[in-house]
Amino acid sequence: MTTTPDLTPWITLQGVRKGFRIGTETVPVFSGLDLTIPRGDFVAIMGPSGSGKSTLLNMLAGIDSPDGGTLQIGGARLDSMGESARSAWRAHNMGIVFQFYNLLPMLTAAENVELPLLLKPIAAGDRRARVEKVLELVGLAGRGRQYPALMSGGQQQRVGIARAIVTDPALLLCDEPTGDLDRKSADDVLDMLRFLNRELGKTIVMVTHDPQAATHARRTLHLDKGQFVEERKAA
Amino acid sequence: MGYFRLARRNAWRKPLRTVLLMLCVAIAFLIHGLTASFEQGNMAAGSASDDVLGVASAAGRGQSLPMAHLSRLAAEPGIAAVSWMTRLRGYAVRESNIVAISAVDPATMVQVSGTELGLTPVLMAALATGRDRVLVGRTLAEVQGWRVGQRITVTVPATPNKEGSRDWRFEIAGIFEGASPASDTHFVIARYDYVNALRTRGTDRVEAFVLRPAPGIKAADLARQIDALFANSAAPTRTQSEKQFLQAFMRQYADVGLIIDLVVGAAFVTLLMIVINTQMLAVRERRFEIGVLKTLGFSQGRLLALVLGETLFIFLTGGLAGLALAKLATVMIGPGLGLVLPVQTLGVALVLILGLGLATGLIPAIRAMRIPVTAAFRTR
Numbered sequence: 001m002t003t004t005p006d007l008t009p010w011i012t013l014q015g016v017r018k019g020f021r022i023g024t025e026t027v028p029v030f031s032g033l034d035l036t037i038p039r040g041d042f043v044a045i046m047g048p049s050g051s052g053k054s055t056l057l058n059m060l061a062g063i064d065s066p067d068g069g070t071l072q073i074g075g076a077r078l079d080s081m082g083e084s085a086r087s088a089w090r091a092h093n094m095g096i097v098f099q100f101y102n103l104l105p106m107l108t109a110a111e112n113v114e115l116p117l118l119l120k121p122i123a124a125g126d127r128r129a130r131v132e133k134v135l136e137l138v139g140l141a142g143r144g145r146q147y148p149a150l151m152s153g154g155q156q157q158r159v160g161i162a163r164a165i166v167t168d169p170a171l172l173l174c175d176e177p178t179g180d181l182d183r184k185s186a187d188d189v190l191d192m193l194r195f196l197n198r199e200l201g202k203t204i205v206m207v208t209h210d211p212q213a214a215t216h217a218r219r220t221l222h223l224d225k226g227q228f229v230e231e232r233k234a235a
Numbered sequence: 236m237g238y239f240r241l242a243r244r245n246a247w248r249k250p251l252r253t254v255l256l257m258l259c260v261a262i263a264f265l266i267h268g269l270t271a272s273f274e275q276g277n278m279a280a281g282s283a284s285d286d287v288l289g290v291a292s293a294a295g296r297g298q299s300l301p302m303a304h305l306s307r308l309a310a311e312p313g314i315a316a317v318s319w320m321t322r323l324r325g326y327a328v329r330e331s332n333i334v335a336i337s338a339v340d341p342a343t344m345v346q347v348s349g350t351e352l353g354l355t356p357v358l359m360a361a362l363a364t365g366r367d368r369v370l371v372g373r374t375l376a377e378v379q380g381w382r383v384g385q386r387i388t389v390t391v392p393a394t395p396n397k398e399g400s401r402d403w404r405f406e407i408a409g410i411f412e413g414a415s416p417a418s419d420t421h422f423v424i425a426r427y428d429y430v431n432a433l434r435t436r437g438t439d440r441v442e443a444f445v446l447r448p449a450p451g452i453k454a455a456d457l458a459r460q461i462d463a464l465f466a467n468s469a470a471p472t473r474t475q476s477e478k479q480f481l482q483a484f485m486r487q488y489a490d491v492g493l494i495i496d497l498v499v500g501a502a503f504v505t506l507l508m509i510v511i512n513t514q515m516l517a518v519r520e521r522r523f524e525i526g527v528l529k530t531l532g533f534s535q536g537r538l539l540a541l542v543l544g545e546t547l548f549i550f551l552t553g554g555l556a557g558l559a560l561a562k563l564a565t566v567m568i569g570p571g572l573g574l575v576l577p578v579q580t581l582g583v584a585l586v587l588i589l590g591l592g593l594a595t596g597l598i599p600a601i602r603a604m605r606i607p608v609t610a611a612f613r614t615r
Binding site for chain 1: 236237238241244245247248523524527528529530531532533534535536537608609
């Protein structure tokens with residue numbers, strides 16, 4: 001079954017302002033950014049370095065907060081939450097896929113995937129069952145006992161995706177998920193993200209420099225100097 | 236994988252560093268265990284009473300007093316209860332295994348020191364079942380591995396008995412606990428009538444009278460009054476409180492308590508600084524991963540618990556190893572050196588381990604908790 005996005009706005013940014021202090025000066029990144037993303041969408045965000053892609057992703061993830069404006073995801077106002085509330089919100093509603101996988105080296109693949117489940121009241125047996133299930137979903141069945149250092153980049157990124165989806169979040173944020181992979185591994189990862197969007201209905205926001213990666217998204221937004229300058233929908 | 240396992244995995248990521256930290260903690264608690272054992276075994280002055288007076292010979296330790304003093308003491312105003320005792324100093328099985336026996340009059344002794352020694356009616360009834368029955372202090376019983384009902388032999392070189400032997404045989408009727416964990420329970424309470432009847436030297440003489448002042452009477456005033464009473468007798472006395480007596484005895488060597496406190500204090504301060512510094516370094520090395528955990532949704536409280544759990548793991552493993560070594564030392568060489576490590580002292584040490592583990596982990600844990608995610612990601 002292929003899902004299509006609901007057209008009701010689910011992620012809404014209105015008049016978002018954000019700047020960084022460098023010495024005594026504040027360098028603005030966004031000066032009134034607006035964005036709406038419906039549930040079930042797969043949006044790629046592209047743009048040159050310094051355009052504000054990572055800052056936008058950090059704000060969507062709740063690890064950075066806007067200086068002004070409103071940021072709402074699924075009815076929750078992230079801009080007015082404290083850090084603890086944002087952590088809890090992230091743990092329950094969001095998965096993040098990083099460019100360099102960011103797996104903990106002293107844990108096995110399965111233990112890395114299990115990490116977000118430690119934040120939920122789930123029995124150890126159920127946790128293990130869920131971990132096995134998602135590892136199978138990302139094509140790593142039977143590799144759970146391997147340590148990240150012994151895996152290829154593509155495999156590590158699949159572990160990263162498994163960790164991001166193990167709690168079954170509605171939203172996946174991907175920060176250059178293929179930036180450190182060869183073409184073949186990158187395509188595998190992108191196919192997987194497309195599967196998660198089309199078949200499981202996950203809303204995905206992906207920051208990327210790779211135009212080919214962006215073709216897997218339903219639409220691509222180009223960001224430049226803190227403003228969206230172009231929107232392209234997939235054919 | 237639970238939280239504790241995650242903390243343990245973090246601790247073991249640099250095994251050599253963790254082992255060295257554990258060793259550091261183990262040595263500190265070995266020192267603590269041994270010094271606490273020494274204090275427990277040799278210096279019960281801290282728990283000794285100011286209210287119980289001992290009347291000994293003014294001629295010095297080892298000199299006895301005539302039983303005739305008892306009637307004069309009993310007639311003296313200001314005394315609530317008076318008893319008497321003599322001591323046998325011997326050993327069990329081998330000479331280094333020293334055992335002290337206080338031969339007392341049970342009926343009067345319980346009035347004077349029954350509370351401090353924890354002499355319950357059940358124990359006193361057990362002592363009364365036979366003249367050769369004895370009560371053994373808890374720490375001594377633990378060190379010797381003695382049980383109630385066991386027959387023991389104590390060789391007393393200076394006091395032969397009427398059987399022509401220096402071996403004194405007793406049956407353990409009970410074990411007394413003392414009023415508090417700090418009470419001196421490293422000796423045997425025997426019956427004066429039995430010892431007095433069997434000994435060939437010093438018959439009908441006592442090493443000391445012990446007495447409790449009547450309510451409202453100052454111990455120091457009563458001590459002066461008693462010494463004045465016997466000043467012109469054939470056996471003048473020197474009266475001191477139990478605490479004064481023990482403290483004076485220990486000060487013959489040095490202020491052992493102060494030295495012990497300084498040694499242990501220095502060990503712990505050094506330990507705290509080493510562990511705090513190392514854990515701060517560990518947290519600094521892991522800033523990026525802490526950022527990842529925060530991004531996954533780990534709250535500040537959970538990160539605090541994670542770093543504290545790691546420090547507690549190091550302290551518990553090292554501390555328990557140190558205490559185990561200290562206990563082993565007291566069992567193997569303790570009797571000779573008077574080292575005693577009772578369960579209560581181990582309990583206090585365990586609380587200390589947990590307290591120090593939390594205290595040393597707190598600064599690094601707070602630092603980990605406060606790292607902003609964006610700053611953590613910049614450290615890669």
